[in-house]
Amino acid sequence: MNIKPLIDYFNTLLPLNEEEEQFIEKIFKERQIKRRQFILQEGDVAKYNTFVVEGCLKMYYVDDKGKEHNLQFAIENWWIGDLGSFHSEKPSKLYIEAMERSIILQIRKEDQLQLFIKYPKFNRIFRVFTENALINIQERILQNISSTAEERYLDFLDRYPYFFQRISNVQIASYLGITPEFLSTIRKNLSKS
Amino acid sequence: MNIKPLIDYFNTLLPLNEEEEQFIEKIFKERQIKRRQFILQEGDVAKYNTFVVEGCLKMYYVDDKGKEHNLQFAIENWWIGDLGSFHSEKPSKLYIEAMERSIILQIRKEDQLQLFIKYPKFNRIFRVFTENALINIQERILQNISSTAEERYLDFLDRYPYFFQRISNVQIASYLGITPEFLSTIRKNLSKS
DNA sequence: AGTGACCTATAAGGTAGATTAAGAAAGAAG
DNA sequence: CTTCTTTCTTAATCTACCTTATAGGTCACT
Numbered sequence: 001m002n003i004k005p006l007i008d009y010f011n012t013l014l015p016l017n018e019e020e021e022q023f024i025e026k027i028f029k030e031r032q033i034k035r036r037q038f039i040l041q042e043g044d045v046a047k048y049n050t051f052v053v054e055g056c057l058k059m060y061y062v063d064d065k066g067k068e069h070n071l072q073f074a075i076e077n078w079w080i081g082d083l084g085s086f087h088s089e090k091p092s093k094l095y096i097e098a099m100e101r102s103i104i105l106q107i108r109k110e111d112q113l114q115l116f117i118k119y120p121k122f123n124r125i126f127r128v129f130t131e132n133a134l135i136n137i138q139e140r141i142l143q144n145i146s147s148t149a150e151e152r153y154l155d156f157l158d159r160y161p162y163f164f165q166r167i168s169n170v171q172i173a174s175y176l177g178i179t180p181e182f183l184s185t186i187r188k189n190l191s192k193s
Numbered sequence: 194m195n196i197k198p199l200i201d202y203f204n205t206l207l208p209l210n211e212e213e214e215q216f217i218e219k220i221f222k223e224r225q226i227k228r229r230q231f232i233l234q235e236g237d238v239a240k241y242n243t244f245v246v247e248g249c250l251k252m253y254y255v256d257d258k259g260k261e262h263n264l265q266f267a268i269e270n271w272w273i274g275d276l277g278s279f280h281s282e283k284p285s286k287l288y289i290e291a292m293e294r295s296i297i298l299q300i301r302k303e304d305q306l307q308l309f310i311k312y313p314k315f316n317r318i319f320r321v322f323t324e325n326a327l328i329n330i331q332e333r334i335l336q337n338i339s340s341t342a343e344e345r346y347l348d349f350l351d352r353y354p355y356f357f358q359r360i361s362n363v364q365i366a367s368y369l370g371i372t373p374e375f376l377s378t379i380r381k382n383l384s385k386s
Numbered sequence: 387a388g389t390g391a392c393c394t395a396t397a398a399g400g401t402a403g404a405t406t407a408a409g410a411a412a413g414a415a416g
Numbered sequence: 417c418t419t420c421t422t423t424c425t426t427a428a429t430c431t432a433c434c435t436t437a438t439a440g441g442t443c444a445c446t
Binding site for chain 1: 406
Binding site: 116123124126138141 | 254256260262263264276277280309313316317319320323324326327328330331332333334335337338339367368369370
């Protein structure tokens with residue numbers, strides 16, 4: 001069981017004791033996911049919150065024309081999940097799919113509630129990184145309503161340079177809210193200057 | 194001091210005892226804000242987290258061409274603040290301005306930290322509503338990358354019907370990421386059908 | 387009653403980005 | 417190696433949305 005990255009992750013925010021570590025180890029389940037395998041599909045209720053140990057996943061929405069719109073990527077040490085469905089227990093409108101062979105750790109909702117009750121410290125940990133996620137996504141909204149596609153692309157490269165060689169331009173375009181064709185012309189213009 | 198709405202707000206999430214209520218009352222400060230008054234300006238560090246008792250405020254970014262882009266509105270029982278600046282203690286890039294005469298309750302960062310330490314219950318409360326904020330803003334990102342302006346406008350009216358008579362179309366357009374002129378033509382088209 | 391500030395509407399012309407289609411290159415699979 | 421799938425590119429046409437300009441309406445202030 002590949003729990004160490006998760007323990008390390010928690011420890012950077014707030015050191016855990018032996019008992020807490022053991023509880024974490026007990027309630028998180030490891031899964032190996034193949035490329036193109038789904039861990040959530042539209043219509044399912046999101047039963048798990050997911051921590052990525054290795055690999056890369058995307059969460060996206062499919063509109064009525066069948067087009068995919070990437071809401072989020074997740075690589076090593078990131079969390080991914082449809083929080084809305086997880087908490088409301090209503091069917092999700094999203095898909096989560098592995099873009100590479102991945103190793104993930106998952107926790108069920110009832111276990112996460114137990115975790116918060118038994119070890120209130122985790123309320124703090126999860127509060128802090130929910131806040132960080134909120135801060136990041138607020139930046140993204142700001143960009144979407146105030147910047148051009150080219151500016152957003154440059155900012156994306158700046159913010160996530162390690163995605164550049166790892167995920168295709170098709171996926172990046174979908175994340176930025178533009179077509180791959182238009183991203184291609186943006187890239188051409190950038191290479192000229 | 195107009196603390197009751199805040200206490201009620203906390204109580205709906207997790208009932209408070211006498212001691213907790215008194216502490217809340219002690220650390221939140223009430224302020225009366227005039228229309229057009231700022232509670233945060235670009236370059237300031239966000240020192241407060243703000244709960245709205247009465248009135249209406251907006252948080253926005255001003256781009257290099259001087260255009261305002263509304264990130265968020267807040268009315269009765271909503272929170273508003275630049276979380277990024279509040280936590281990092283770096284200068285904010287945002288403005289928060291009252292659109293109506295308002296009554297707000299503010300807490301300083303050091304008091305909020307005290308609150309979390311003395312009464313860990315509040316970690317849970319703040320975790321829950323940070324999660325809710327995150328869920329909402331994720332929906333908004335999804336719309337921005339996958340829907341037309343008309344669809345976003347209709348969804349906005351559907352989601353926040355009470356804003357319709359309360360804030361101007363100029364402000365709504367800025368929130369949606371379009372120009373007021375284009376919102377006007379959208380409204381014309383909608384009224385035809 | 388008059389002035390100014392702000393909001394809404396309308397219209398012409400312009401641009402960012404979408405759509406469609408087609409071809410070349412590079413992986414992945416058999 | 418061959419076949420199939422996916423990726424990236426280019427180019428023409430189209431559309432959603434922006435820009436600039438003008439004008440009428442409403443409300444606050446004097």
